[in-house]
Amino acid sequence: MKKNKPKFKQIIDAAVEVIAENGYHSSQVSKIAKKAGVADGTIYLYFKNKEDILVSLFQEKMGQFIEKIEQETTSKQSAEQKLLTLIQTHFEQLAADHHLAIVTQLELRQSNKELRQKINYVLKRYLNVIDQIVEEGVEEELFRSGLDRRLVRQMIFGTMDETVTNWVMKEQRYNIEEQAKEVHSLIVNGLARHDK
Template sequence: MNNNKPKFKQIIDAAVKVIAQNGYHASQVSKIAKQAGVADGTIYLYFKNKEDILISLFQDKMGQFIEKIEEEILKHQGADEKLKALIGMHFKQLAEDHDLAIVTQLELRQSNKELRIKINEVLKRYLIVMDQIIKDGVDEGIFRSDLNPRLVRQMVFGTLDEIVTNWVMKDQKYELINQVDEIHTLIINGLKKV
């Protein structure tokens, strides 16, 4: 990924818009180039092909996405509040960028195994953040000590992911952020020591 060149961000942002509007399969490199205001050939100075654009887009955008969540979590004390901050930032960032939400929730669900492996690599950093919150909650005595961290992480991520996908499928007709408290309560009640 050659993201230190000046047109990289321009092309990535154009790709998000084009893929959100047309779907991944109908998004020709030429459409992305036109949206970015660059010649078709310029795209190939940065990316090998369309799949490389999609992977680079995910690496770049999700890298920023996870970074913002990590920064927000540092402002909070205790696993309970950190988890709420994570849910809030997950929803806030996707609610603020509808095109990115469409791309992450729908267009990145490709059946291509190689693509899925690369996407999972990027997500590992996010899952580490979740694992740490779960561990903190157990260490603080807030969460049950018999939790299976991997299962909890899948449950939390799966819940957030499905809620955002549902919001995208409903044409983003309601405020995603308004669901943070309720989701946080449901998840916390499942993890808390009784």
Template sequence: MKRNKPKYKQIIDAAVEVIAENGYHASQVSKIAKKAGVADGTIYLYFKNKEDILVSVFREKMGEFIEKIREEITKKESAEDKLYSLIEIHFKQLSLNHQLAIVTQLELRQSNKDLRMKINNSLKGYLAIIDQILKEGIEEGLFHPQINIKLLRQMIFGTVDEVVTNWVMKDQKYDLVKQAKDVHYYILNGLKSTDDKKGS
């Protein structure tokens, strides 16, 4: 299987570097090949074209995300703790790889509709984890039984995603992982005051 071969991973990692440095549109296959240390023609043994490389980058990295999140949340008992783990791991993974963060948060946003649809397919496993956490939260009585899981899932992913995008746009000048605690708190508690004395 091509995805298990060393050169496949070399090309994926090289693509992340080249696209982060040059932008997707200015990242020729020849540049990616040079960074990976392979001949131009070798790229086409693994990928159809540059678009296929970008989709594969997202699929592979998202696959790693999903694997890491699943591994960590199995160690947690409550839906609340699992949700925190998901947020924290998402932030940790991207804070450890600034170039990947640039690619996922900026370059993927500039792609055409067909490309975005292919990339969105890779998100299904990640979104399924959020769905599972929400369902467990309902069973535990943490979340209201009438919540719209599909909508709330979109809101959670959108929030986490936008926090990372803002961090990238600010040139990673602050600690992204430290944002996890507040993001988790606001997702669980929203904007409503918890002060019982308020208004009394």
């Protein structure tokens, strides 16, 4: 498995930086190799091409990202707490790595359909976490029943995603973590039972 090879992480981390600074299309494999401190040929022992680097980068980084979100949310009791933790952890992780934030919010939005499908596949696990929280919220009567779960999931993920994209576009000049509580409040109120 290529993940266990010693230089895999080195190349992935270098790719995040190079792609964030130069944009995906201007990031030659040679630039990534130079940043990683490896020969150009070494990259091809791990990755088929530049697109493979981008997809692997997303799988690797998003895998760690989702793992952290799963750990953090599982330790909370109520759906309301879990949702707040999900939003906070999402914002915190991207605030902690501004290069990664640029790559996930801007550079991964490629128009290539095959690439999008691979990215969506990785996101499935994250969307499952959101689905579980919504399910619990309905059971706990925090959220109203009869919600279109697919739409709710898109709305929650889309709201967080757009909030981070806006922050990246504004060159991360403000503290995005401070917006977590307000985003949480807007979502909870939007999904709340009206008779409560």
